[in-house]
Every structure is written in structure tokens, then in C-alpha cells.
Amino acid sequence: MRPGQRGGSINVSQIVLSSDLCTAAVPVKVRSINPEYEPEINSRKCQMIPFTRHLKLGIGLLCGLAMCAGAAQAPQHIDIKQLSTTVEDVVVPLPNEIFGALNKLGAVNWKQHVRSDKGPNFTERPRIALLLGTVIADGFIAVQAEDSATVKEIGQRVLALAKGIGVGNSITPHAKAIVEAADKRNWENVRQELDRTQNSVQQAMNEVHDEKLSQLVSLGGWLRGTEVLTSVVKEHFSSDGAELLHQPDLLSYFLTRLKAMPEFNVPIIRQIQDALGEVKPLIDVGNRRIPPESVKKVNEITTRLGHGIVTRD
């Protein structure tokens, strides 16, 4: 049976004392199994007589419990400061990850944030990379607004920019898929293709050791996403909306990466670096709430940077 299909299932998610199952003295949490396997365990080809059914059910249950009992209970608390083996790579959230959370707080008029102007053609690769990230984020905004025409324009624009930094080949199929999905108004597919586009661009850049440009693509997208997030929250302020700005580690990640790009002698890069330094104390508030003034300030900063990214010096 295929994963995800529904069948009669037994819920094995429960807490049992481990003493009967193994020698450990601590409670063992029997974790629920992957839904993919539930139908397999419970499916059968023909009807069984009661005794056989009970016997098989019993054996199945025992096997299941024995299999799951091996999963030791995770500690309820760990000392974060003692984590010496942290993976430094960060997966930067997609704009629609934030937009999705924002949508749940109330209806958002996404149409007013759609941007489809083509902007200038840059020749400096760092500028193209930043712009590319911004345009991909604009794609996510157009998807939120369900604006098929703009999504298609953005698909073409992404392709042109990717060609500008020499990774057009890896983007062509995605650009095509974006246009096709937008035609069918299949927004889930457009979102997936936009993610694939960004991933393919970055992979292609990493393969030719252009990791720094790849990071600028993420940064461009994050800045545009934050600009729109603060714009929405500024208009209809809520503490939960403002809390979505609480991303201090992500900001530190971008600041560290920007400091390691001295070779990119482009004013906008230095402007972003200085501006992120201004943003950090506004959103790195620990357990305190982010006030409306901070949201407004972050919006001013990201709007200014956004304008700088799409405008020729």
C-alpha cells in the first residue's frame, strides 16, 4: 500500500513502563510509527478466523512494541551551551514560510504588495545575485496574491537574471514549470518550483565555488520578505505578527557572511551590512515583545535597502 493511504490502524502511541520489555529502569516512550507503515501492518488479503486473527494481532503488536521500544526517550532538557557540534549551515526560511504564518493571523491583502517592474540590468554579479533573490521573493508574493500574469513575468525575469550570472541552464526547466503551473493556477506547484529555482541557482553557484553569491541570493529574498512582513504588521499591528520578526540568529548569520565578502566592492553590500547592524537590536529582544515602533523602523530600513537593490547607483 502506498504511503499516506488510510487503512484501519492501531494507535501505538502510548507510554509504557519498560520493565516488561527491556531491562532499562526508566520509562520508555513507545513512539507512534510512520503512517506509511500503519496500513501495511493492518492490511490483509482475506478474512481470518478469530483465533488466528488474535494470534496474528498479538504477534504483530509484540513485534511492533519490541521494534519501537528501542527508541530511547529523549531528555526533556539539554544544555544548549554545551552543544559543541553544531552544524553551521543555515537553511534560510522561504518568504512563504513567513507569509504562511502571517496569513494565519488574519487576512492579508497580498495584491498591494505585488511588484512586477522589471528593474535595471546589472552587470556586477553580486548585484544580480541580490536582485535574483528579491525577484524570487516577489514570485512568492505574487503566488500569495494568486496573480498568474505576474508569476509568469517573474518566471521569465528569474531566468534572465540566472543567465546573467551564468547559471541559466539549471533554471530553464524550473522557469518553464513556473509558467505552466501559473497558467493552471496550481499555486502549490508554483511555490515548489520557486523553491527549486532558488535551490538550483544556489547549487549551481556552489559547484563553481560561488558560495558567496549564493548567500546573496538568500539575503535578497530574506530582505524582500522582511520588507513585506513589516509592511503588513505595521498596517495592522499585533504582537504575534511582530514576533515573526524575532530572527536574531538568522540576522547574525547574514552579518557574518557579509563581513566575509570584502572583495565585493559594491556600495549596496556595505549599506546592507550597516543596516543589518541597526536592525539587530530591534529584533533581538529575548523574551520581550517587539513594539510597533521597532516594526516601523525595520520596515523603513528594509524598504530603503529594497529600493537600493532594484535601483542602479
Add this chain to the structure above:
Amino acid sequence: MKRFAKVIFRTSLPLLALVALQPVIFASVDDAQSFALQAAEPYVKQGFQVREDYWGGDLGSGEKKAVRQQLFKGNEYWFWLGTEVDRAKVSVHVYDSDGKLAEEPDGWEKGHFAAAHVIPKATGSYFIIVSVEESPEERTHWALVYGFR
């Protein structure tokens, strides 16, 4: 002719060995990622968008690694861990920035797959702890993918 056959035999032997050992030699984080995505597959039908980007590496038996990730309150997340070593046992757990276990009770572990479910109580950084509990290999590739809705 006999000599020619011998030459062919001798040259093809290393090639055959290479083909036979290929899965061992070329097993990589990409393979581990395929398994992690396999674990994620049923959840796509439930509306989860699985990210293309992922974390990966290799660990010895009993070793752990922490991955830091920004999560947003209001979203629901699943993290799926996979390895290509089918007799390995892996686990994944999620903690908040204070080190408190932050996952829902419906996470699961099954051999070389594991998954953790998080509905964040607050927006901020979370730590995802991946671990190779047991493995017949000296080093075991792992890959961690996540999805949200």
C-alpha cells in the same frame, strides 16, 4: 585468441568489482537525502511543503550533531532524518533555545528513518539534534529535510 580473452578477462575484472562495490564507494549524503525525502513523502499529501534545501553529513555510531533553525509560531513543522545504511538506527529531536524539548509526542523512529513534529510555541531559533544511535558502518551518512504548513 586465448591470450586476447585473458587480457579482456583481466581488464574487466576490476571493472566488475567496481560495479559490484559501487553502492559502497559512492554512497553519499545525496543517498541519505533520498531516504529522508522518502520519509517525507506521505506528509506532502497532508499539505506540507518540503524544502529543497537540507542538512547532511556523516556521523559515527553514538554520535550526535545539532542543527540550528529558525521556526515561526503559527506554522507546523516536520523534520525527517534518513540514512542509506539500512541497518543503522537514527533519531531526531527538537529543542527550543532554552534547551527544552519542543516536539509533539507523535514523532517516530523506524530503523534508518526518524521524524520529529514541532508546533512552535514561539518564533525563534530551535535546535534539531540528529543522532546515529547504531550502525554497522564506521561513518554513517545522514540527511535532514524539513517541511512546513
